[in-house]
Amino acid sequence: MDKQNRRYYARIYGIVQGIGYRPFIYKIAKELNLRGWVSNIDSSVAIDIEGPSEKVEQFLIRVIKKPPKLAKIDKVEIIEKDFKEYKEFKIKKSIQRKSKLKFIIPDLATCNECVEDIFDTKSNRYRYAFTNCTNCGPRYSIIKSFPYDRENTTMKAFKMCPSCNEEYISQDSRRFHAQPNCCSKCGPRLILIDNRGNKISCVDEIKETANLLKEGKIIAIKGIGGFHLVCNAYDEKAISNIRLRKKRPHKPLAIMVKNIKKAKEHCIINIKEEELLLSTRKPIVLLNKREDSKLPQNIAPKVNKYGVMLPYTPLHYLLFNEGLDTLIMTSGNISGCPIEYENNSAISKLKDIANYFLLNDRDINTPIDDSVVKVIKNNEVLIRPGRGYAPISLNKNVQNKILACGADMKSTFALSSDGIVYGSQYMGNLKELDSFREYEKAIGNLEQLYDYNPQVIAADMHPGYLSSIYSEKKDEIKYKVQHHHAHMASCMLEKNIYERVIGVIYDGMGLGLDNNIWGGEFFIGNRESFQRRGSYRYTSIQGGDSAQENIWKIGLSYLDLIRHSRLKKQAINRMKTMVKDDIEITCKALKYNINCYKTSSVGRLFDGIASILGVIQNISYEAQGAIELEAIAAEGNIESYTYSISEDKLLIVNIETIIQEIISDIEKGTSRSIISAKFHNTIINITIEIVCKLRDEYGINKAILSGGVFENQYLLINIIDKLQGKDFEVFFNNLIPTNDSGVSFGQVAVVNEILKKGV
Incomplete structure (x- = not known):
């Protein structure tokens, strides 16, 4: 063999299939006059390359260091082999083996080239709603098994x-091995029907749908991962109809805009937010409202943000081309x-909400909702993992095969194997039977795709x-993980932290080690274990599950802390004027500790203050009280309320004086916006004081902020700023959600560390 010639066999793992990687590799090999082959093996790309050593080295650097923009390389294996004297370089047929590492690419928004195709009158995809190429289109929602080839997707039917x-087999085509490739002659078709199942006769389903939207109709439109309920975003009556029929009276509705x-x-919109809106993921981005926006108030009542996304399928672009510019989506x-994704089920369950259905005959194998993100201190923060993001794959050196079952609210699950943690899409509230069934199905689906058999199971306590x-x-062997430890560990996993930290976990609720409900916790710990070193004083909340919606019961429970009899009596009398129900029964139940539970939850404290202030008494979606309380907080106010911190075995935050001073402010006629700001500032001051005390005691300078309450931007940003001002290293969740969707990742981190150390 000529010493100047070399042959290498490389395996590249990560998001490397369905993105045009093989033709990209082929072109570089041909350009450098190298020989060998490239193929998909399971979910990796395998390359056998030989030629002059200098050119082979150049080839490998270009292929690995500068891959296609959609690629995400997690691992590369390269082995030198004996020279074989290949005659050419070619793309070989995909191979299915039992390889360890597997990656699924998320669904991708329509690329600019495909948008040009659907508006090009000379293109065979002119006005075709399912146009895609190797750079865009459905992926996770249609794949059934590896390798990612057409016969293993729901596109097999076409x-x-x-x-x-010809495009599919042409290595020079943008659609070379684009598995969902199709056109109007051979691909999926649109069908427009009314809510009684009658097909609407029309020349163009998209034009007819646009006309119906202009007339104020509600259309259920089947998309990549499931159905949307759609109406004209300027039509206040249509929006009210969606809310009434969907039984969603207050929760903000997402909008899709033309551009x-x-x-x-x-x-x-800032630069980072614009970048996210325009990205290939096209998530819903939470953005501050403009005061001069012409949109109706009932899209997002009593909050100061809209959830906004841009078109991400050809169908969306075509609808907006018909004189529409903003839609409820x-x-x-x-x-x-859970989101509907099968035609017959959607028609059955949504017929009383939608006037019409725009269906198609492409099956969805895995339903997936839109992702929701926001920007905090110029960092992307994922709130709901869905289309474009899920399944999440993180190279985090987790070697054990763990199935983490997550929490019940905002549920996700996670799998780990061979260094990679795979996170599922948002599964919703498992208390709903249909959601739980989809949860079970989704676990089975990913286990099948990854050929996965866990060694151990992690779950909440x-x-x-x-x-x-x-x-x-x-x-399998079971491990129970405390809820808030999982929150802390989720951030540690994401940020690659192993040493001891100060964990500040503000949450709605999670079972504590003492069988009370925690949610306002200060931990000292690492991934493996933790010590609870601080907490908000327990408050007895009356009402059990009913208090989650009737938060006036939580408000009354916090008023019960007041020792000043006159203030307490006046506050309760004021509550009677704001609540339709008879509150005397709840007062008596509190007195005799009937159907009460003890909690340190900061989330429940926010609910209680929202009620006491009269912001809202009965909520229709999770954290509504806290969200509306944050929305009214006055900007620039630096005042706060009095609190005390006592120490026995724990640092305990006493909140009685906070409640009393809030009642006094209400009596003085202080505005709700000022009271809200002062309350937020008080929680910030408490946090800083305790974290500083813990640093003095333990010499730890890293602080973790996690838990659902930290979706509150006012709270999160100010705590970060103040801690950094005191020279703390501060970490908060970005790609792993801070809410309960991140719990499964934290469970993986905790159990993996326990297994490593053989505890």
């Missing part, structure tokens, strides 16, 4: 016409239930969680 097949220019007419489901009950049905 045989490509000669023209599409970035239109988004800027409704919202204040909310999940196609009955409130609290709460025995009543359906995710915990699901874990008990499994035969």
Whole structure:
């Protein structure tokens, strides 16, 4: 063998399939006159390359260091082999083996080239709603098994016409091995029907749908991952109808706008937010409202943000080309239930909400909702993992095979194997039977795709969680992880932190080690274990599950802390004027500790203050009280309320004086916006004081902020700023959600560390 010639076999793992990587590699090999082959093996790309050593080295650097923009390389293996004297370089047929590492690419928004195709009158995809290429289109929602080839997707049902097949096999085509490749001759078709199942006769379903939207109709439109309920965003009556029929009276509705220019007419948008709106993921981005926006108030009542996304399928672009510029685009489901994704089920369950259905005959194998993100201190923060993001794959050196079942609210699950943690899409509230069924199905689906058999199961400590009950049905070894430790560990996993930290976990609720409900915690610990070193004083909340919606019961529970009899009596009398129900029964139940539970939850404290202030008494979606309380907080106010911190075995935050001073402010006529700001500032001051005390005691300078309450931007940003001002290293969740969608990742981190150390 010529010493100047070399042959290498490389395996590249990560997001490397369905993005045009093989033709990219092929072109570089041909350009450098190298020989060998490239192929998909399971979900990796394998390359056998030989030629002059200098050119082979150049090839490998270009392929690995500068891959296609959609690639995400997690691992590369390169082995030198004996020279084989290949005659050419070619793309070989995909191979299916039992490889360890597998990656699924998320669904991708329509690329600019495909947008040009659908508006090009000379293109065979002119006005075709399912146009895609290797750079865009459905992926996770249609894949059934590896390798990612057409026959392993729901597109198997559509045989490509000669023209599409020529593109598919042509290595110079943008659609080379684009698995969902199709056109109007051979691909999926649109069907427009009314809510009684009658097909609407029309020349163009998209034009007819646009006309119906202009007339104030509600249309259930099948998309990549499921159905949306859609109406004209300027039509206040149509929006009210969606709310009434969907039983979603207050929760903000997502909007889709024609382009970035239109988004800027409704919202204040910074550079990072614009980048996210325009990205290939096209998530819903939470943006500050413009005061001069012409949109109706009932889109997002009593909050100061809109959830905005840009078009991400050809169908969206075509609809907006028909004289529309802003649409309500909310999940196609009955409130609290999972998103509908099968035609017959959607027609059955949404017929009383939608006037019409725009269906198609491409099956969705895995339903997936839109992702929701926001920007905090110029960092992307994922709130709901969905289309474009899920399944999440993180290279985090987790070697053990762990199935983490997550929590029950905002549920996700996670799998780990061979260094990678895979996180599922948002699964909703598992208390809804349909959501739990989809949760079970999704776990089975990913286990099949990854050929995955866990060694151990991780679950929440709460025995009543359906995710915990699901874990008990499994035969593998079980580990129970405390809810707030999982929150802390989720951030540590994301930020690659192993040493001890100060954990500040503000949350709604999670079962504590003492069987009380925690949610305002200060931990000292690492991934493996923690010590609870601080907490908000327990408050007895009356009402059990009913208090989650009737938060006036939580408000009354906090008023019960007041020792000043006159203030307490006046506050309760004021509460009677704001609540329709008879509150005397609740007062007596509090007195005799009937149907009460003890909690340190900061989330419940926010609910209580929202009620006491009269912001809201009965909520229709999770954290509504806290969200509306944050929305009214006065900017620039630096005042706060009095609190005390006592120490026995723990640092305990006493909140009685906070409640009393809030009542005094109400009596003085202080505005709700000032009181809200003062309350927020008080929580910030408490946090800083305790974290500083813990640093003095333990010499730890790293602080973790996690838990659902930290979705509150006012709280999060000010705590970060003040801690950094005191020279703390501060970490908060970005890609792993800070809310309960991140719990499964934290469970993986905790159990993996326990297994490593053999505890």
